[in-house]
Amino acid sequence: MLNRRMLLVLACATAALAPVAVQAQSWRAKYPELTFGAIPTENPTVTTERYSKLADYLSRELGVKVNFRIANDYAAVIEAQRAGNIQIAYYGPASYARAVMTGVETEPVVLARRNNGAIGYNSVLLVRADSPYRSVEDLKGKTLALVDPNSASGNSAPRFFLDKKGVKVDSHFGKTFFAGSHENAVLALMQGTADVAANAWYADTDNHILRMASKGMLKDASGKALKADDFRVVFKSDIIPGDPYAVLKSLPEDLKQAIKRAMLDMPKKDKANFDALSDGKDIEFVTTSAKDYEPIIDMLKFNDRARKAG
Known part of the structure; x- marks a missing residue:
């Protein structure tokens, strides 16, 4: 049987919880x-x-x-x-x-x-490993596939960090275009519509190249299956949030x-x-x-x- 003191404690506890319950119900x-x-x-x-x-x-x-x-x-x-x-x-x-x-x-x-x-990642520029390009300087006049105007790793970071190296994206590359997603930028590189692609690089063991390879998405214009080592990183930015x-x-x-x-x-x-x-x-x-x-x-x-x- 509950005595008066126990009832008082129970009442106080219920009153304290009531505002929380009301708030949850209200939202x-x-x-x-x-x-x-x-x-x-x-x-x-x-x-x-x-x-x-x-x-x-x-x-x-x-x-x-x-x-x-x-x-x-x-x-x-x-x-x-x-x-x-x-x-x-x-x-x-x-x-x-x-x-x-x-x-x-x-x-x-x-x-x-x-x-x-890590709680951040890098922006990279990728090329095909069978291409002659080994540096950003080698890519002057070539076609760059960006991701989206509002992508950090696929647009803003490469512009910012390349500028620090004295490379202006819009004048260095002969053509730039937005592919729409990180995967689409890689596809443009694979299929030859771009010479280089901007992308996110979470780690050497976690990136869109590896993710696409695991899903069987890495195929060039001729249908040949590609592997992760068929690509080369020619530029990596500082880490971004x-x-x-x-x-x-x-x-x-x-x-x-x-x-x-x-x-x-x-x-x-x-x-x-x-x-x-x-x-x-x-x-x-x-x-x-x-x-x-x-x-x-x-x-x-x-x-x-x-x-x-x-």
């Missing part, structure tokens, strides 16, 4: 569904396979339906967050920075730590914290689907903040000034 009433969008770093099928699993996991953890939406290009994610149509977004560092620079009220919450311990998952600032604080907590817990609660995000190359999510991406904003501002200067 679920306002957001009975959420939308998660991702930039198209790979082909639509692979991107959907990876990130729809994350959306399903978040649905279970948050207790509301989380829909996955793949964007046509990087800018589409920026504009969808600007309009409030995507509450959770997977960005590249440059597309996140561009969103912030153009007034999108978004904030990063987590990014992945890779199995080599990893890809952030960002949420709208306007979301209720308890919802933002719930999203962050769920993602930090994913490697333990749903390891199979966490591993599917990176083919097992990531080991955990770690917290991040807007401050971590200030160098990327500076990089974009530098590139913007350089473009205006001609």
Whole structure:
């Protein structure tokens, strides 16, 4: 039988928990569904396979339906967050920075730590190993496949770091074009429509060349299957911050914290689907903040000034 003191303790505990329950209920009433969008770093099928699993996991953890939406290009994610149509977004560092620079009220919450311990990656320029090109200087007048105007490793970083070496991308290369995704840039290189391709390089054991090879996607214009060592890196940038998952600032604080907590817990609660995000190359999510991406904003501002200067 409960005595008066026990009843008083129980009543106090219930009262303390009540505001939390009310807050959780209030955001679920306002957001009975959420939308998660991702930039198209790979082909639509692979991107959907990876990130729809994350959306399903978040649905279970948050207790509301989380829909996955793949964007046509990087800018589409920026504009969808600007309009409030995507509450959770997977960005590249440059597309996140561009969103912030153009007034999108978004904030990063987590990014992945890779199995080599890094929470960032490099931008590289790739050529075919059977080509005569062994340096950036050898590529003067040649065709460069970039990824997307808002890609860090596929556009902003090579422009910024090559400029530091005295190489202006638009004048050094005879032609540049945007392939649309990291995979498409590699395909352009394989099929001979580009002499060199910009890309992300997470590690020697984790990059889009290896990922495409594992899926049987490395075939040249004649249909010949290629291997990872059929490509050569002729330029590698300094390390840049990893890809952030960002949420709208306007979301209720308890919802933002719930999203962050769920993602930090994913490697333990749903390891199979966490591993599917990176083919097992990531080991955990770690917290991040807007401050971590200030160098990327500076990089974009530098590139913007350089473009205006001609």
